[in-house]
Amino acid sequence: MTPILDALLKDSAYKLIQFKEEHVLALEARITVRERRGKLVPFVVCHIRQKEIQLTPEEAVRQLYAEYLTRDLGYPVARIEFEYSVTFGLEKKRADICVFDKDNPTAPYIMVEVKKPKLKDGKEQLRSYCNATGAPIGVWTNGDSYSLYHRKDPNYFEDLSALPTAAEKLSDILTERWTIQDLIVKDKLVNERKSLKALILEMEDEVLANAGVDVFEEVFKLIFTKLYDEMEGGRDHARHLVFKNYGDTDTELKAKIQLLFEKARGRWEGIFTDDSKILLSPSHLAVCLSSLEGVKLFNSNLDVVDEAFEYLVSKSSKGEKGQYFTPRYVIDMCVKMLDPKESETLIDTAAGSCGFPVHSIFHVWDKILEDEGLKKGHLFTSDAKPARCEDYVEEKVFAIDFDEKVVRVGRTLNLIAGDGQTNVLHLNTLDFERWDERTADEAWSDVYSAGWKRLRKLRSSRGQNRDFNFDILMANPPFAGDIKESRVLAKYELGKKPNGKYKTAVSRDVLFIERNMNFLKPGGRMAIVLPQGIFNNGTDRHIRDFIAEHGRILAVVGLHANTFKPHTGTKTSVLFLQKWDDTSCPRVEDYPIFFATMLEPSKDNSGEKIYVTNADGSPVLDEHEHLIVKHDLYNHGGLTQDGIAEAFAVFAKDQELSFAS
Structure with a gap:
């Protein structure tokens, strides 16, 4: 003291x-x-x-x-x-x-x-x-x-x-000269108490704002290249890292990093075109590299790079379309509550940077390692893993998004997690009628054909793209904007008025409720982030009736109003549901529902994260010595008090829900 x-x-x-x-x-x-x-x-x-x-x-x-x-x-x-x-x-x-x-x-x-x-x-x-x-x-x-x-x-x-x-x-x-072990010891995020997002902001102030390039694309290339360098270093601990300036001239440095980028591009195909190059000038690249070279991107859950991509994509396009990245602690709460298993298929139909799929992958991988008696390493995401881990990513995990830019980000995170395998597809979830046109395109097929072939196997019946047999679905669909195209609305029950006539416009998130039901097999379960109004507004009663008709409402978790700031202050809740099934979820009229409200805001009114501190004001750190966001959604592996996810686990066991473990 x-x-x-x-x-x-x-x-x-x-x-x-x-x-x-x-x-x-x-x-x-x-x-x-x-x-x-x-x-x-x-x-x-x-x-x-x-x-x-x-x-x-x-x-x-x-x-x-x-x-x-x-x-x-x-x-x-x-x-x-x-x-x-x-x-x-x-x-x-x-x-x-x-x-x-x-x-x-x-x-x-x-x-x-x-x-x-x-x-x-x-x-x-x-x-x-x-x-x-x-x-x-x-x-x-x-x-x-x-x-x-x-x-x-x-x-x-x-x-x-x-x-x-x-x-x-x-x-x-x-x-x-640095190896991966040197990077672990000298990691700037730990030693200097910074975030990758803060470093990117500093790079923008220093050079990127005046570099005459697409900031998203060039920072994406650098992060992509550094991830490859770290993965290679993680698998050969004697190898010297290449993504570092060892006294090179600016011109020598750019040639070296361009070559490394090309190797990464070849390893993880379909993210950048074969002729893409780093467009930063040699002097601008040198400054950016000096900011990033001391940062360890790989840890056990990719949250470092996750946050950086969230900032980059939100800044460049996401907010304009009413689609915002789901905070990773909300994702982890949903994953803990739905508890995906190795044998179960999973999809996110509005995937963004694939937070739900990637965090579900890590959740299942933890169980696989435990089952095989293996220890989770510090560089878990770059370590070679049992074949079961890679098989799970390749065969069970899927994602769809209509924004090509975020699909590339999501594919990157999935490619890295799955060691070159991914089922992240660039498709418009709501307009499934036109999927066949999209998938017939040669350029699209060059990138996505393997994942599309796997997705087709999960259709309820051959030759149609509406109904699937997924065990789990998690999504945060875009709230803003209405669907007005009558051709699309005609495919949805929620596109109709009570008198049976079709509406002229329906909010995207409402159609996503029905569309997501189509993806689930009987007994399948879902977590979906929705605006609070759907649960409260008198005019939305028909939506609530539709939900209750198609499945058992497991839980409704009200999120704090600051959760999605600074992008939006819209009050939201997460709906958890299990589709009716004669065996795993028999239809009943009356049943208990788990209700909870997030009391800790997690962010201040300006959207800056609030962190957990000790009594003396010093920060509480996780296993990677990173700051922990202050919320009450779960207990961070015992580092904080039990939260909503732990309370739901008790409820699920008491109710003998089919997936409770």
Whole structure:
């Protein structure tokens, strides 16, 4: 416990998570508290200046960073100066910390900024200090997260994987060869407390906004290429990673990464055309690569890359069509509640980036590994797996979406998970009448024919594309926009008015309810995200009657209004249903339904995630040392309290539901 420091930093933008506990406790022990004007004020003898100063949140971070420089990296106090004067014409500013060059004791070598607690402001300040002094290294920290930069030239700051110690040269850091194990240890997301989404935003600010390229496509290529590099490294731990700048020139680097991209493109076909190339200029690519090279994308569930794709696709197209990515904790709740089995077929009919299928794959894989007595490795998604795992992906898991861009993302995640196998198809789920036209197209068939052949085998009867025999369906259909085409509406019972005449327009999500029923076999079960109004509005009673007529309502889980922010504030619920079946789900008139409401918001009103913290304010981390979103949908493997999914499991057993385990 550090009561003085905890009280000092409370409600400030600064934290001390970055620093070793022993250093924090040592600083706390050096603090003297005095009364000034009726208030207790902390003082400390400065580690560098050797004089007493008043302690502020910013100063606490600076003192601890100086401890890190001297004790951990070995820089002598004589090479360090606080409040170093930097001249800008007639104006002078003071840099928080300056470390001088070993061979030229008056030349700045490392500039450290702690005054600006936000990265964007701190980076601008650092840029100005480094450009004015010629310092090749810049550091920003607020004690919670930090960034390390190599000043390549006045226009570009490239990310640096680590600070050189006093005994090392900058070139030692730049040319150090990495294996996958090095990446695990130095993972920027863990050590610098950042997200891949935040790094992409930083890359946009730095170069992508002015690069004259499609940001989605170029970042997609880089992530795709890096995933391949990590997978190869995960299967040969002695192999040096290629997706890293080892002192290459910009031109050499681009040639190297283009070749790696081509290998990835050949391994995972159908995502990029055979002639596609990385279009970033050599200098822009170098900056982007420096941001990404220290990030480990592979873990046990691909959530790192998942979040990045969510941001990229949402930004480029998704929101315009009323289709929003389902937060991964909502997906995991649905997967836990429906509990897919290895023997069961599964489909998502509005798949987006395939969150439901991919997370279902991991759920089933966990059971397979447990059944075979195998341990789940840290790099689970890149590890070679039992044949049962790959067979499950190839034979049992399917996905459909009408947006070609997100289908490519979904196929990428499925190809990686399934080691080259995927059944993610580019089709319009609602307009099944025209599937035969689509599937007859040669260009479409080149990419999707294998998955289409497997999907056809699950049709209820040959030669028709309406009814299927899936065990499980999970989907978050698009809410916005109506279907007005009479040819399409004529295929749906919910396209009719009570008097039997067809409506002129029906909301997409309403038609998806009926369409999804068509995909399920008798006894099949479904989770579907729907706007809250369907459950409440008097005018939607016929929809509720349709649902009750076709299956047993298992559960309705109300999601918090912030769940889909910043994309939309629409209040939603998840409907869980099992289709009537004489054996597994016999029709009854009255039965209990599990109702629950999500009380923890998971996001603030602006759509930023809220994370679980310990009593002292430090974050609770998962097995990969990543932050845990604060919600009450499930218990994160025991790291948080039991939630809605665990309560439903008890309900399902009590009700003796056919799939309860």
